Amino acid sequence: MKLATLKSHGRDGQEGRDGKLVVVNRSLTHYVDVPTIALTLQAALDNWQLLAPSLEGVYSRLNGGEEKNCKVFQANECMAPLPRAYQWVDGSAYVHYLELLAKVRTGQVPADLWTDPHIYQGGSDKMIGAHSGIEVISEEAGVDFEAEIAVITDDVPMHVSSEQAPQHIRLISLVNDVTLRHLIPDEFAKGYGFLQSKPATAFSPVVITPDELGDAWRENKVHLPLISTLNGKLFGRPNSGMDMTFDFAELIVHTAKTRQLTAGTIIGSGTVSNQDSSVGSSCIAERRMLEIFARGEATTEFMKFGDHVRIEMLDSTGESVFGAIDQYVIEHAISEEEVRYTSAFE
Incomplete structure (x- = not known):
């Protein structure tokens, strides 16, 4: 469905x-x-x-x-499937990607990286549709897209078992978890994690029940390529079922370890990433890290105003499964109210 x-x-x-x-x-x-x-x-x-x-x-x-x-x-008439959700948590199930991050940032890989899922809780009061603009104040923030998959659950009991967890997956969606890369270091330095570096998250026009995927849904994973293009050029098509260290059932178990989850909870996979770099990447940050390892410096720039990202998944017949996330980076238009508020404190 x-x-x-x-x-x-x-x-x-x-x-x-x-x-x-x-x-x-x-x-x-x-x-x-x-x-x-x-x-x-x-x-x-x-x-x-x-x-x-x-x-x-x-x-x-x-x-x-x-x-x-x-x-x-018409997909451009779609809002986010859940325009305001009770809960949005995002994992990093593709540990290869986390490993690259750790090596670039500190040169050391945490011991629990491959055994314990990394998940953060994001803002869910304003989710945006697949054709909404990526609205930012400045290009200097380091605007990046992150192509992901997410599941939406019904009510999940606290301390749910790994055997029971898959029964609570009701719907599946594609996600663009936009990240402002240049804001992350200062936020992480405080020891509290993401906030300003994570603006509104976009979702595919359509959500589907797992049975729509047929054999591509197995092991609580989606075994199809996730295709990202940037300004009309293919950026990456990693297979979402490959190299996913923690499947969606494991992400649910981790999230519900000490609390119940209410119906409408959205759990993201994190940036889809394969160890085979020839398939490309699902975010600019990963490509930049690979460039650093290969040539000693990153050359791919983050997104600018007017840049266009498209994220889509095709089935075995070439048909779009979820419709496409199709977004442009736009500059936030400061309202008269914001101008008056700012002026009052100058």
Whole structure:
């Protein structure tokens, strides 16, 4: 099943914060509104066992051409699947990438790198759609994309077992976990981790149930290449199922070790990375690290205003699975209110 959250407007004409849930057909060409089943994706997740069969029925009829009220699907009308999520945590399941980082930063690799997942808790009050701009104040922040995969869970009990954890994976999404690289050193120096260096995260137009992947979903991993292009040129296509040290079940177990997870929790894989560097990278930082190891210096620049990144996954027939994350870097427009606020303190 494929689901999306489309922009919606209230009676006052204002855009709703949480959008409206729709069912999208397999080829991503048409959709159906489902207000009688669930108004939002969060509402569907809150009552998944009860509502999922009805959503599946709509999906089946839509793919069979039996839904008369379907409309043309346009990805640029999508919000993030969960425009404001109860929880967003991001792991770094591809330890090869973490190992490169550790070698560049300190020259030493932590002993627990391969045995204990590294996960941070990100801001989830404002998630953005696949066609939203990467809005930043300055290019000097070191703007980078990070192509990832994420799962969305239902309610997960505290201290869930590795055998039970996969049963709580309800949906899968692509992610662009934007990072401002030049802000990271000062934040890490405080010993508290990411905050300002992690602006709004973007998600694919469509989320899918694991069964949509067929044989490509196994071992709690997605075994397909994740394709990233930067300004129209292929940047990387590492296989998401390869070199994933910690699968999604293990990430769930780690996250729920000391607390329950509520329905709508999003857990990211971290930057998809393969040890075979010939397949390219899923972020600029990794390419820069490889350049340092190969030639002694990094030559690839971080993103500038107007730069364009596209992140997509194709199935074995070449069809887009989630639709594409398609974003441009844009400069934050300072509002009159911000100008007045700043002037008051000058």
